[in-house]
Structures are given as C-alpha cells and as structure tokens.
Amino acid sequence: MARALINVPQKAKRGEIIEIKTLMSHPMETGFRTGLDGQLVPRDIIEQFVCTYNGEVVFSAHLYPAITANPFLSFTTIAADSGTLVFSWTDNKGETQVQTASIQVE
Amino acid sequence: MNRLLVILLVCVALPASAQDARKSGFAFMGPDTQAMQTDDLANPGMLSVLEGEALWNAKAGTSQKSCAACHGDAPQSMKGVATRYPAFDDTTQAPLDLAGRILQCRTERQGALAFQREGRELLALTSYVGHQSRNMTIAPSQDTRLAAARAQGAALYSTRVGQLNFSCAQCHDDNAGGHLGAAPIPQAHPTGYPLYRLEWQSLGSLQRRFRNCLSGMRAEPIPAGSADAIALELFLMDRAAGMKLETPAVRP
Amino acid sequence: MNTTRRQFSLLTAGASLALVTPARATPETMKESIQAFTGGKPIKEGRVKFDISLLVENGNSVPLSVLVDSPMTKDDHVTRIGIFNEKNPLPDVAIFTLTPRCGRAQIATRMRLNDTQFITAIAEMSDGTYFSAKSEVIVTMPACVEG
Numbered sequence: 001m002a003r004a005l006i007n008v009p010q011k012a013k014r015g016e017i018i019e020i021k022t023l024m025s026h027p028m029e030t031g032f033r034t035g036l037d038g039q040l041v042p043r044d045i046i047e048q049f050v051c052t053y054n055g056e057v058v059f060s061a062h063l064y065p066a067i068t069a070n071p072f073l074s075f076t077t078i079a080a081d082s083g084t085l086v087f088s089w090t091d092n093k094g095e096t097q098v099q100t101a102s103i104q105v106e
Numbered sequence: 107m108n109r110l111l112v113i114l115l116v117c118v119a120l121p122a123s124a125q126d127a128r129k130s131g132f133a134f135m136g137p138d139t140q141a142m143q144t145d146d147l148a149n150p151g152m153l154s155v156l157e158g159e160a161l162w163n164a165k166a167g168t169s170q171k172s173c174a175a176c177h178g179d180a181p182q183s184m185k186g187v188a189t190r191y192p193a194f195d196d197t198t199q200a201p202l203d204l205a206g207r208i209l210q211c212r213t214e215r216q217g218a219l220a221f222q223r224e225g226r227e228l229l230a231l232t233s234y235v236g237h238q239s240r241n242m243t244i245a246p247s248q249d250t251r252l253a254a255a256r257a258q259g260a261a262l263y264s265t266r267v268g269q270l271n272f273s274c275a276q277c278h279d280d281n282a283g284g285h286l287g288a289a290p291i292p293q294a295h296p297t298g299y300p301l302y303r304l305e306w307q308s309l310g311s312l313q314r315r316f317r318n319c320l321s322g323m324r325a326e327p328i329p330a331g332s333a334d335a336i337a338l339e340l341f342l343m344d345r346a347a348g349m350k351l352e353t354p355a356v357r358p
Numbered sequence: 359m360n361t362t363r364r365q366f367s368l369l370t371a372g373a374s375l376a377l378v379t380p381a382r383a384t385p386e387t388m389k390e391s392i393q394a395f396t397g398g399k400p401i402k403e404g405r406v407k408f409d410i411s412l413l414v415e416n417g418n419s420v421p422l423s424v425l426v427d428s429p430m431t432k433d434d435h436v437t438r439i440g441i442f443n444e445k446n447p448l449p450d451v452a453i454f455t456l457t458p459r460c461g462r463a464q465i466a467t468r469m470r471l472n473d474t475q476f477i478t479a480i481a482e483m484s485d486g487t488y489f490s491a492k493s494e495v496i497v498t499m500p501a502c503v504e505g
Binding site for chain 2: 411413414415416418419420421498499
Binding site: 017019030032053056057058059060061062063064065066067068069071072073074075076077078080 | 418419420421423443446447448450451452453454455456457459460461462464465466467468469470
C-alpha cells in the first residue's frame with residue numbers, strides 16, 4: 001500500500017511559477033545491504049519519476065539507490081491552464097504508481 | 107551595593123531558572139532535520155499518518171467494522187488520547203500502552219488478526235491516533251493503580267545495566283546536552299512517538315528506541331509490549347508531563 | 359610494465375576483495391559518470407547554486423537543492439541537472455530532466471551519503487554547454503545505533 005504526499009496549490013494565477021513537493025512512501029532498498037540471513041537484500045527502488053501537466057511532460061527524474069527511503073522531490077512549473085497534473089513513480093521491476101492533482105488557473 | 111546588585115540579579119534570574127529546563131529532542135537537532143519535521147509535506151512520518159487514516163476507516167475482522175464505525179472521526183474522538191497513555195486496563199488489570207490498546211481493540215472488538223508489534227500497520231494506526239494530540243500537552247493518567255508500574259519504570263531508568271554498566275539517567279540526566287561521539291545527548295522526553303528516525307529510514311516506536319539504547323549499552327533489550335517496556339514508558343511520559351506532543355516527530 | 363610479486367599479491371587481494379564487497383564509487387568512477395553525462399564536453403564553473411549542509415547528522419537523509427541561473431525560455435533553458443558523488447556504492451545520485459515549462463531551474467531532494475565526501479551538481483544547458491558546482495559534506499554518525 002504505497003502512498004504519496006503531494007502539494008499542488010488548488011488555485012494559481014496564470015503565468016505564476018508554483019513549487020511542487022512530492023513525498024513517496026517507498027523503502028528505496030539499495031541492493032547493497034545484507035539481510036539477517038547474510039544474503040543481499042534485492043534492490044527495490046523507484047527509478048523513474050514523471051510529472052505531466054495536461055498531458056505534457058514538464059519534469060522527470062531518474063533516481064539511483066543513493067536517493068533516500070521515502071523519496072522527496074521538489075520542482076517548479078508555470079501555472080499555464082486549469083487542468084490535471086499526473087505524477088507517476090516507476091520502480092526497477094517496471095511497476096508504476098500514479099497520483100493526480102487538479103489545479104485551477106485564473 | 108555589590109551585594110544588592112547580586113541579590114537583584116538573583117531575583118531577576120530566579121524566574122528564569124524556575125522555568126522549565128526540559129527540552130524536547132527537537133531542540134537538539136540541526137536546522138535541516140527540524141525543517142523536515144515542521145513541514146508536513148516534507149515529514150516522512152506523515153506518510154504513516156496517511157496510511158493510519160486509511161486503516162482507521164477500513165473494515166476488519168469478523169465484525170466487519172472499522173475503527174471509525176465505533177469511534178467516529180478520529181480528529182474529534184482521538185483528540186488528547188495519546189496525552190494520557192499508557193493507561194490502566196481494567197480487563198487485564200495491568201498498564202497498557204497506546205499500541206497495546208489498538209491491538210486489544212483490533213483482536214477483541216473487531217475480531218481481526220493481531221498486527222505485529224513494531225509492524226508497519228500498527229505503527230501507522232498509532233501515529234494516526236497520536237497525531238490527533240499534536241501540540242497538546244502530555245497529561246499522564248492519575249489512576250493510582252499505575253503507581254507501582256511507574257515506580258518500576260523509575261527504577262529501570264536509574265539502574266546500571268549491561269557490559270558498559272550504564273543507566274539511562276547517566277546519559278539523559280547527568281550528561282544531557284553533552285555529546286556521545288558527534289551526536290548530542292537529548293533529555294529523553296518521548297514527545298514525538300511514533301517518530302521517523304533517519305537512522306531507521308522508517309517510523310518506529312519508543313520501545314524500539316529503548317532497544318537501540320540498551321544494545322548501545324551492551325545490555326539485554328526489553329521486548330516490545332513487555333511489562334518492563336510499558337513501565338519505562340509510563341515513567342518517561344510522567345517525567346515529560348506538560349510538554350507538547352509532536353507526533354510524528356523526526357529525529358536523526 | 360613488469361609486475362612485481364608484491365604488486366601481484368596486492369592485485370589478487372584486491373580482486374578477491376572485489377568478489378565479496380560491492381563496488382564502490384571513487385573520484386575516478388565519478389569522473390566516468392560525469393563524462394557519460396556530458397559526453398566529454400568541457401564543464402565550466404558557475405551559474406549553479408548548490409545548497410547542501412556542510413555537516414549532517416545522519417547520512418541516510420541529506421537534503422539538497424540546486425538552483426541554476428537560467429531564463430528557462432524555449433531557446434535558453436536547463437535541460438538536465440545531474441548529481442554525482444565519489445564514495446557511495448554508485449557514483450550517480452539522480453538525473454533531473456527539466457523543460458521550459460518548469461519556469462525556474464530549481465530542484466530539491468534528499469540523498470544518502472556513505473561517508474564524508476564531495477558532491478557535484480552539473481547543469482546541462484539547451485545550447486549544449488555544462489556548468490557545475492561542488493560541495494563537501496561531513497557525515498557524523500548517530501550514537502547507539504541498532505545492530
């Protein structure tokens with residue numbers, strides 16, 4: 001049951017630069033640690049993060065095991081039009097989790 | 107003249123020294139870690155609170171009832187509850203910590219399988235309930251039946267144990283504000299549990315912290331949920347009475 | 359080059375060590391990763407403001423932010439920001455891809471640091487030039503850790 005905290009302002013002025021923060025619940029297991037049985041714990045990390053705004057990619061990130069557990073990402077975007085921001089996190093097994101937020105631009 | 111000045115100074119200084127010298131572990135952290143705690147959108151502990159909220163509203167067990175079905179909205183019904191725990195439990199005639207109360211509700215009232223102590227779900231529910239008391243002052247239960255366990259906790263706190271022959275009090279009373287290696291020694295006030303510890307890279311309970319400390323002292327760890335662990339928690343919550351809860355706190 | 363007996367035993371010792379421990383980033387492997395990022399193009403200093411604490415309480419979570427001086431227009435913007443380290447198991451930390459729609463070339467995240475070391479942030483501009491900034495971080499260990 002992975003969950004994410006996202007802040008996108010509900011309303012913004014057209015052309016305003018807004019800051020977006022995302023916090024994703026994920027262990028970011030590096031694949032370099034040994035478990036209690038002495039075996040390496042398999043790598044389990046978010047590799048790809050993408051943010052689209054009304055269908056267009058505005059920001060993306062490729063993450064390596066050096067990013068903390070529960071990865072935190074912050075970036076900016078211009079409030080262009082009212083609509084939907086879609087956030088997706090894809091792990092190293094190819095599984096993707098998606099959350100959306102809507103914004104009203106005046 | 108000089109003496110008068112000294113007396114005057116003492117009078118001025120007295121109200122300050124009579125003030126609370128107790129400090130939360132928050133005061134001993136660097137600005138980066140403090141910022142992580144105070145911004146709910148940057149505090150990873152809030153992910154557990156969010157998960158706890160979902161569990162609160164999820165039907166479970168043979169009763170097919172959620173926590174909310176009996177207790178309603180947690181922001182109202184659970185407000186202040188964490189300030190009073192551990193409390194005396196009438197059914198077992200023993201002190202019970204907040205996680206223990208949630209477990210009891212789950213197995214006996216919801217008819218569901220017990221969550222694991224220190225497991226993700228129990229921590230999430232405990233942090234969600236604890237979060238409803240954030241910024242409220244710790245107000246320990248005055249039930250006289252808790253006195254014996256509280257005294258037992260006080261004794262555990264000041265008894266030397268382990269290969270290093272240390273007591274909790276030697277670090278957290280006598281040397282609080284000093285350093286162990288590069289790390290500041292806090293005063294051991296449990297104001298923010300369950301909390302997100304950067305070292306754990308996850309949320310954890312006060313009783314997990316006890317085990318950390320004890321293994322550092324090369325002493326035998328106290329099992330989670332045991333009478334000793336709850337006694338020590340009772341004593342520490344009483345010692346922190348009047349301080350503000352921060353759940354979910356962030357610590358290094 | 360002739361390999362002396364001592365060098366040989368050191369080499370084999372190194373090789374057997376490498377079998378049991380995961381590879382570590384070194385200043386050299388970091389250079390290789392940076393080369394791969396820039397395609398070997400020259401990197402200038404400046405335009406990149408790299409904010410990371412000099413002294414951190416726990417290497418498991420070190421906040422960092424990067425702000426690049428750029429108008430972020432269609433013709434002149436930051437296309438990527440790469441973060442690299444020299445002592446973690448891997449030299450790469452993260453690569454961020456930006457667009458003019460970001461409005462500002464600013465990112466923040468949190469990283470793990472294995473040890474006290476230099477961290478480098480490199481910005482790739484839309485004209486194919488590269489700018490960087492680096493910062494040293496000292497990692498202290500918490501007391502009474504688990505295990």
